[in-house]
Amino acid sequence: MGPGPSDVHPRVLTAMARPTIGHLDPAFIAMMEEIKALLQYAFQTSNALTIPISAPGSAGMEACFVNLIEPGEKVVVCMNGVFGERMKENIERARGVPVMVEDTWGTPVDPNKLEDALRAHRDARIAAFVQAETSTGVQSDARKLAEIAHQHDCLTIVDTVTSLGGSPLKVDEWGLDAVYSGSQKCLSCTPGLSPVTFNDRAVEKIKQRKTKVQSWFLDLNLVMGYWGSGKRVYHHTAPINLLYGLHEALAMLQEEGLENSWARHQHQHLALRSGIEAMGLSFLVHESARLPQLNAVVVPEGVDEAVLRSRLLNEYNLEIGAGLGSLAGKIVRIGLMGYGANMKNVMYCLEALEAVLADMRAPIQTGVAMNAAQNAAVLN
Numbered sequence: 570m571g572p573g574p575s576d577v578h579p580r581v582l583t584a585m586a587r588p589t590i591g592h593l594d595p596a597f598i599a600m601m602e603e604i605k606a607l608l609q610y611a612f613q614t615s616n617a618l619t620i621p622i623s624a625p626g627s628a629g630m631e632a633c634f635v636n637l638i639e640p641g642e643k644v645v646v647c648m649n650g651v652f653g654e655r656m657k658e659n660i661e662r663a664r665g666v667p668v669m670v671e672d673t674w675g676t677p678v679d680p681n682k683l684e685d686a687l688r689a690h691r692d693a694r695i696a697a698f699v700q701a702e703t704s705t706g707v708q709s710d711a712r713k714l715a716e717i718a719h720q721h722d723c724l725t726i727v728d729t730v731t732s733l734g735g736s737p738l739k740v741d742e743w744g745l746d747a748v749y750s751g752s753q754k755c756l757s758c759t760p761g762l763s764p765v766t767f768n769d770r771a772v773e774k775i776k777q778r779k780t781k782v783q784s785w786f787l788d789l790n791l792v793m794g795y796w797g798s799g800k801r802v803y804h805h806t807a808p809i810n811l812l813y814g815l816h817e818a819l820a821m822l823q824e825e826g827l828e829n830s831w832a833r834h835q836h837q838h839l840a841l842r843s844g845i846e847a848m849g850l851s852f853l854v855h856e857s858a859r860l861p862q863l864n865a866v867v868v869p870e871g872v873d874e875a876v877l878r879s880r881l882l883n884e885y886n887l888e889i890g891a892g893l894g895s896l897a898g899k900i901v902r903i904g905l906m907g908y909g910a911n912m913k914n915v916m917y918c919l920e921a922l923e924a925v926l927a928d929m930r931a932p933i934q935t936g937v938a939m940n941a942a943q944n945a946a947v948l949n
């Protein structure tokens with residue numbers, strides 16, 4: 570129950586144990602086409618360029634930046650946690666010029682600040698932001714931020730690594746231009762693949778490039794020689810078994826229904842939240858911007874959170890995440906992602922937290938969390 574990788578469903582693991590066939594085998598190519606269609610559903614897009622990059626979420630991030638930025642171009646980046654900071658690194662390495670829009674960790678991106686930055690930097694053509702900041706458990710308003718970016722004639726690069734499958738994300742309806750995600754968060758697949766999708770505006774910008782994409786491996790013009798729908802040519806050996814897993818995970822998402830999956834994450838979050846609050850603990854993030862799939866809980870005064878986490882792991886076989894950066898030691902991060910977002914996990918987590926915190930003499934209410942979670946689950 571950490572910030573990812575999430576629990577992988579047994580069906581996904583079983584699919585991954587199938588025999589490894591060739592990456593140009595007709596049966597494999599048919600499966601690639603299905604993966605593209607299933608990803609379009611998950612992203613809610615009809616973008617033709619919707620594929621999994623053969624590497625983790627960070628590679629999807631890098632693919633967006635290196636393909637869209639040309640040397641010297643200004644990119645406005647909204648930063649309210651770890652992943653916004655990484656975007657800045659990517660821009661600098663792609664020889665772009667980052668313009669930072671900063672918000673306090675634990676709060677969402679302020680649309681007014683983005684607007685001000687775009688007014689002050691009229692030559693910027695790209696705005697980048699993270700929809701679901703896994704480092705803090707904050708959700709920003711991707712639709713609103715994209716709307717502002719488009720008013721200023723900017724393309725958007727959007728990190729949806731933790732949102733895809735777990736909370737509302739509508740790529741076409743919101744007009745998001747270049748979007749990347751990951752396999753190991755709310756899709757409950759193993760780590761190592763990064764679904765990406767690019768709309769026509771983004772593809773056009775890539776086609777109009779004056780300079781070569783600095784990364785050979787992530788150059789989408791080349792990647793599409795393999796993933797596109799024409800005659801396929803060898804680019805790299807696809808991670809065959811990993812793609813079996815992604816195919817199964819996406820098929821499961823379709824069986825459940827995307828909206829049902831979003832609702833399940835929200836439902837389990839509300840149950841966990843009731844239990845956490847009944848214990849007397851509080852959330853880092855204001856209710857209006859909380860991510861259901863990543864719960865940042867403030868560590869009570871006097872509790873050493875490293876000890877708390879290691880006791881949960883050693884005594885209860887339960888993994889939760891630590892705070893990062895300025896939040897290290899101050900919060901723990903409880904993931905309710907994908908297959909892991911279920912009532913059994915919610916109850917187990919509350920029980921283990923209560924037992925260990927009480928033993929550590931933390932000032933919490935005991936004997937009430939499970940009931941509160943159960944009641945919330947019935948109500949919601």
Ligand SMILES: *Cc1c(COP(=O)(O)O)cnc(C)c1O
Pocket residue numbers: 573625626627628630652699701702703704728729730731751760761
């Ligand atoms: C996990 C994560 C990433 C990075 O994904 P990796 O698969 O670890 O490379 C990027 N952005 C966000 C918001 C994430 O949660």
